[in-house]
Amino acid sequence: MxxxxxxxxxxxxxxxxxxxxxxxxxxxxxxxxxxxxxxxxxxxxxxxxLPSAPKVAGEDRSNPLFDVVEVRRDLLAKDEHSRADFIVTADALAREGRYEQAAQLLASVTRKNPQDFEAWIAEGNALVEHADGVLTVPALYAYRQAAELKPRHLAPNYFLGVALIRQGRFAEARQVWADSLAAAPEGATGREIVAQQxxxxxxxxxxxxxxxxxxxxxxxxxxxxxxxxxxxxxxxxxx
Incomplete structure (x- = not known):
């Protein structure tokens, strides 16, 4: 209704x-x-x-990257989470709207460890937010680096699709999500999230x-x- x-x-x-x-x-x-x-x-x-619920003290959900950080964590299995200490700091900066500083910190993480899957995704998200939702070349590069590390993982293409939607590129976003779901193995972490979206x-x-x-x-x-x-x-x- x-x-x-x-x-x-x-x-x-x-x-x-x-x-x-x-x-x-x-x-x-x-x-x-x-x-x-x-x-x-x-x-x-x-x-x-969903029924309404009181706001939890200390949360600032007016910041769009708050949910992005949480969804990123939900799309990854526990053993896929980054072990870099700086990623926690970068998430805190992003939640405060300091996207440029977050992206710079994450870039230092990926330079030191190019195999850090979550750091590449977080860097792409921070770069998109820093550009006010525009999928820039550096952001696309970060997502592609993550996708190369785990070609069948849902997370990189999920956030790529979100960025495309924010630019009004709905058909491209749908294709990215559909292809990603088709390639992901059954029971993949985050499959329900991507399918629902x-x-x-x-x-x-x-x-x-x-x-x-x-x-x-x-x-x-x-x-x-x-x-x-x-x-x-x-x-x-x-x-």
Whole structure:
């Protein structure tokens, strides 16, 4: 039920932009893309079915990397966790929003030990956050180094997919997650996490596609030109 409300609000936002604010037809695709990004964020972060709970003292969940640190730990088996002392310090810096310092500290860890799987992932995450969610070349390099160490592991590609989604590259993110799940062995650590997020992404993409199809049908019946389609089909693949 909550999805119906969210989609209805997105449709109202689009209608308001076109009717009330008279956004030019050439900008409709940009508006749809912006709404799709918002829906993607909701699909991946919201948990409307969970009951509310009091805030635990000392936690600062306003920082987006707080959850990233926790998810990273959850995606790794205990024997895969880094033994570098500096990674704890880097996580603390990241939780404070000091991403550049965290990335520099993690870079020193990976230079000293290029086989440190978790440090490469943490470095990629810190670099993405330092770039305000942009998947930079250094961040992609860090993820790829982790993937080379453990080609069938889910963690590097999970965070790569998150970074792609934050840039609106939904089809590429979906392909990365789907391929990663297909390659991972049964019972792999974090498999449930990635599968759940892929399911949420598919639900969001399907909902957006259905909403756009309804808008096109309604526009065709009324004789009003339909808005151009945004490339968000769940069946799309990375170029």
């Amino acid at each position: 909550i999805w119906l409300v969210v989609i209805a609000l997105a449709a109202l936002a689009f209608a308001a932009g076109v009717v009330l604010f008279r956004i030019e037809k050439g900008l409709w695709s940009s508006l749809l893309a912006a709404l799709a990004v918002g829906l993607a964020g909701y699909a991946l972060q919201a948990s409307p079915g 892929l399911e949420r992404l598919d639900a969001m993409l399907t909902a957006v596609s259905q909403q756009m199809e309804q808008e096109r049908s309604a526009a065709a019946e009324s004789g009003v030109p339909a808005a151009p389609s945004a490339p968000v089909s769940p069946a799309s693949s990375a170029p």
